[in-house]
Amino acid sequence: MRNILTIWRKEMRSYFVSPIAYLLLTMFALIFGFFFWNALGYFVMMGMESQMRGQTFPMNLNEEVIRPLLSNASVIGLFFIPMITMRLFAEEKRTGTIELLVTSPIRDTEIIIGKWLAALTLYATMLLFTALNFAFLFKYGNPDWKPLAIGYLGLLLQAGGLLAIGTFISTLTKNQIIAGAATFGVCLLLWVLEWVSGYETAAWAKVLAYMSVITHFESFAKGVLDLKDAIFYLTLIFVGLFFTSRSMESLRWRS
Amino acid sequence: MITVKELTKKYARTTAVDHVSFEVQKGQIVGFLGPNGAGKTTTMRMLTCFLPPTSGAATVAGFDVLEQPLEVKKRIGYLPETPPLYPEMETSEYLKFVGKLKGLSGADLNTRVDYVCDRCAVSDVKTKLLGKLSKGYRQRVGLAQAIIHNPDVLILDEPTAGLDPKQINETRDLIKSLAGDHTIILSTHILPEVEQTCQQVIIINRGKLVATDSVQNLQARARGAESVLVEIAGRNGSLDLSVVQKRLEQIRGISRVEYKTSHANRNVFEIESQKGFVRGDLARAVVEAGWDLNELRPAAMSLEEIFLQLTGAEAAPAELAAKGAD
Numbered sequence: 001m002r003n004i005l006t007i008w009r010k011e012m013r014s015y016f017v018s019p020i021a022y023l024l025l026t027m028f029a030l031i032f033g034f035f036f037w038n039a040l041g042y043f044v045m046m047g048m049e050s051q052m053r054g055q056t057f058p059m060n061l062n063e064e065v066i067r068p069l070l071s072n073a074s075v076i077g078l079f080f081i082p083m084i085t086m087r088l089f090a091e092e093k094r095t096g097t098i099e100l101l102v103t104s105p106i107r108d109t110e111i112i113i114g115k116w117l118a119a120l121t122l123y124a125t126m127l128l129f130t131a132l133n134f135a136f137l138f139k140y141g142n143p144d145w146k147p148l149a150i151g152y153l154g155l156l157l158q159a160g161g162l163l164a165i166g167t168f169i170s171t172l173t174k175n176q177i178i179a180g181a182a183t184f185g186v187c188l189l190l191w192v193l194e195w196v197s198g199y200e201t202a203a204w205a206k207v208l209a210y211m212s213v214i215t216h217f218e219s220f221a222k223g224v225l226d227l228k229d230a231i232f233y234l235t236l237i238f239v240g241l242f243f244t245s246r247s248m249e250s251l252r253w254r255s
Numbered sequence: 256m257i258t259v260k261e262l263t264k265k266y267a268r269t270t271a272v273d274h275v276s277f278e279v280q281k282g283q284i285v286g287f288l289g290p291n292g293a294g295k296t297t298t299m300r301m302l303t304c305f306l307p308p309t310s311g312a313a314t315v316a317g318f319d320v321l322e323q324p325l326e327v328k329k330r331i332g333y334l335p336e337t338p339p340l341y342p343e344m345e346t347s348e349y350l351k352f353v354g355k356l357k358g359l360s361g362a363d364l365n366t367r368v369d370y371v372c373d374r375c376a377v378s379d380v381k382t383k384l385l386g387k388l389s390k391g392y393r394q395r396v397g398l399a400q401a402i403i404h405n406p407d408v409l410i411l412d413e414p415t416a417g418l419d420p421k422q423i424n425e426t427r428d429l430i431k432s433l434a435g436d437h438t439i440i441l442s443t444h445i446l447p448e449v450e451q452t453c454q455q456v457i458i459i460n461r462g463k464l465v466a467t468d469s470v471q472n473l474q475a476r477a478r479g480a481e482s483v484l485v486e487i488a489g490r491n492g493s494l495d496l497s498v499v500q501k502r503l504e505q506i507r508g509i510s511r512v513e514y515k516t517s518h519a520n521r522n523v524f525e526i527e528s529q530k531g532f533v534r535g536d537l538a539r540a541v542v543e544a545g546w547d548l549n550e551l552r553p554a555a556m557s558l559e560e561i562f563l564q565l566t567g568a569e570a571a572p573a574e575l576a577a578k579g580a581d
Contacts, residue, residue, distance in 0.1 A: 006355045010341075017343045100339035100400070103303045104356040105328040252306050 003106040007114025008121070011088070015122050020087070024080055024122070029129040035072045036133040039065050061143035062223065066134065070151040070221045073130055074214070077123065077159055078187045084122055085166025086180035088115045089248075093174045098251075108248045112167065112241055119163045120156070127155060147223020154220020157233035158213055162187055164240025171247040187213075256281045256408060256438040257302065261311035264297050264462075271297040273462040274311065279455070281407075284434045286449035286456045286470075287442040288562065294462040295442040296336060299410050302440070303333045316407050329358065332406035332437070336413050338397025342386025346377055346396055349385055350403055357404035367403055375399040375429060391422040398429065402437070409433065411441040415448060427452050446562060458565055465565045473561055482527045483534060484515070486550035487541055494522060494546065506540050508533045525554060 015021040043065050050059070092098040101111050131152075137143050166183040173179050194212035196205045209215055213236070216229040257279040264272040272294040279285050289295050300306040302313055304324040312319060318326040341349060347368055354364045372378045375395045380388060385396065394414065401409055414430060415423045430439060431452055443449060449456055449470065456473055458465040466473060487499060496514060503512045503526060511527040526537065534551060541548045 002360075003356070006352065010352055014341065014343055095339070095342075096335055096337045097339040097341060099300075099305060099333070099335045100353065101356070103305050103328055103331065103333045104353075105325045105358060106356060107325075 003110040004114040004117065007101075007106075007111055008118045011115050011118030012121060015118065020083070021122060021125075024083055025126055025129065028076065028080055028126040029132075031076055032069075032073060032130050033133060035069060035076075036130075039069050039072075061137055061141050062147050065137065066143060066148055066151065067221050067223075069130070069133075070148075070155065071214075071217065073127070074155055074158055074217050074221075075191065077126075077155065078162065078191055078213075079184070080126065081123070081159060081162045081166055081187055082180040082183035084119045085163055085170055085183055086176045087170070088119065088167050089170040089244075090173050090176045090179045093171075093251075094176075102248075102252070108245050109241075112244050112248065116160075116164060116167050116241060116244075119167065120160055123159045123163065124156060127152060144223070150223050150225050151220055153225070154217055154229070154233075157220075157230060157237075158217055161233045161236030161240060162190070162213065164237045164244070166240075168240050168244040168247060171244055171251065256283075257313070257315055257440070259298075259302075259311075259313045262298065262301060262308050262313055263310045264294075264301060264306065265309040270462050272301070272308075272459075275459060275462070275464045276311075277457050277464065277467050279438055279440060281438050282434065283455055284430065284439045284441065284453045286453035287440055287459070288444070288446070288449055288456055289442075289459040289465075290444060293459050295459065296412055297462075298459070299333075299412050299440070299442060303331055303410055304328055305333075329404070330407045332401035332404065332409045334397045334401040334409075334411045334414055336416065338393050339400070340385040340388075340393060340396060342384065344385050345382050346385060346388070347372065347381040349396070350399055353400040354403045359404055367405070371399040371403050374402070374432075376425070390417055391419070391425075394418060394422070394426060395429070398426070402433065405436070407438060409437045409439045409441075411439065413442055413444075415443065415445065423448075458562065460565075482525060482554045483537070484523055484525055484550070484552055484554045485537065485541065485548065486521055486523045488522065488547040488549055496522065499524070499544075499546070502540060502544055503537070506533060506536050508536070521549070523550075 043059070043061075046064075047059055089098070092101065102108075134143075134148060138145070165186055166179075169183045169186065170176075170179040172182075190211065190213045192212070193208045194214045197209035197215075210232075213233075216232045219226040219229050259278070260276050262272055262275045263270065275294075275298060287295050287298070297306065301308045301320065302315060304320050304327055307321060312321070314320070315327045316330045318330070320327050341352075344352065350368045350371060351364060354367055359367055369378075372381060375398050377392060377395050377399055380392055380396075385393070388396065394417075398411070398414065401411065411430070415426050418426060427448065430441065433439060441448075441452070453470060455467070455469050457467045488494065499522070500512055500514065503509065503524060508528045509526055513525045513527075515523040515525050526533070538548055538551060
């Protein structure tokens with residue numbers, strides 16, 4: 001546990017002394033802010049229209065603003081995850097510092113979990129900026145906070161799985177760009193797999209759609225905590241980290 | 256302290272280390288010598304549990320590198336060929352990080368960081384970023400991280416590579432001063448380094464153990480017959496070399512006289528004798544013949560020659576090229 005914390009601190013520090021963290025946080029805040037502004041603008045326009053027509057059906061912030069925005073955040077996240085994970089192991093392999101870590105009296109799993117947790121922490125920090133936007137909704141409206149909390153849980157679980165995959169890919173190369181590009185490709189693929197369900201209903205299409213990370217986020221975005229979806233993400237985390245530890249092991253046989 | 260038995264490491268096509276066995280006693284400095292690509296780094300990586308051996312066994316402080324890697328790692332300080340530094344960290348912060356990895360904490364950690372900074376002369380760059388340090392400092396910080404947890408065994412992979420002559424001397428002195436508390440294995444392809452710092456030498460070439468012995472024994476072994484170099488000059492500048500040669504050959508006990516060089520008007524003969532201690536007779540003969548005896552010294556074989564002799568002529572060009580690069 002102590003060792004995990006040591007590794008976590010070191011990773012957090014290297015995120016925040018370099019421009020990486022600030023760049024990612026700024027870009028994410030800008031992009032999400034733009035989405036938020038759009039969603040809110042649309043919501044206000046719809047409200048005015050329905051008033052002009054004299055209709056008074058209830059408008060729901062949770063359904064019409066928070067839910068699509070959470071889905072947006074999950075997709076924006078897909079683009080940022082490769083940039084968070086690409087350096088984790090590739091950098092250490094390139095500079096040779098991996099030799100220090102591996103010859104220290106700590107376990108591979110402690111190194112891996114420490115690094116993965118640091119990546120997840122940076123992602124969670126990015127999400128804090130979305131909370132800033134949502135705070136306005138709470139100030140001027142009265143949305144329900146529980147679906148929002150579940151949405152955040154879903155975002156963290158989804159990111160956890162993708163970050164684990166990114167961590168794994170980072171152990172495969174010394175080159176950060178390669179690690180980043182490959183992770184981006186895998187993230188994108190795991191996103192679009194869901195599209196087959198739009199025109200195909202055969203069993204294979206269902207399997208493909210099931211593999212998509214987006215499919216499992218829908219329930220979280222709605223504010224429903226579905227155990228099946230949570231388990232999917234937890235499995236993804238476990239598999240990703242397991243492959244990472246296998247890869248670290250094989251690193252020694254191959255190098 | 257370190258026992259290596261039939262250690263072998265095979266890669267897909269090549270055998271990097273081939274059935275190497277040796278032992279290192281506590282408190283010794285051992286030079287691990289070999290041309291580039293001989294398998295030095297691979298052997299060291301196996302000792303530090305970075306690479307698992309294909310076959311054979313190695314124990315460090317009584318712990319097997321395959322069975323109890325964590326125990327071995329606790330007792331080893333390792334300086335890889337390039338010091339494993341994080342450029343974005345400050346020196347003291349980095350040493351604290353490594354100390355924590357090695358299991359130190361609290362006040363203990365702080366005193367050790369101060370101690371190793373002092374010992375390795377990096378106190379004046381404590382708050383500097385590692386990425387901004389010069390090569391000499393980087394190497395010393397690398398040494399500081401290796402000794403931070405006061406390990407029984409220090410494994411140093413080419414600790415003086417890329418340093419200037421002054422830094423090389425400082426680093427050697429530092430390593431020598433560490434010998435009392437630690438058992439040290441250092442690899443190098445620079446021979447004088449071994450002569451100056453080590454008590455024992457392990458020579459490997461192409462993955463195979465070529466020789467393991469003390470520095471003195473190795474020199475004695477390779478020397479065989481006693482041989483001395485003499486520089487002789489004529490009184491009035493001219494000297495008949497064939498006369499000199501004849502006169503020298505007449506001295507009792509001398510088996511061979513060879514004219515070596517005459518560059519810059521210096522006439523040097525190499526003289527071999529079977530029974531040793533002919534230097535007195537030799538000096539007297541030269542002076543009595545009316546010549547000047549400018550120099551008389553034993554032609555001790557340098558480790559370099561021993562090395563070339565042991566590793567064979569094929570390794571020679573590579574080794575010389577490597578030395579030239581230094």
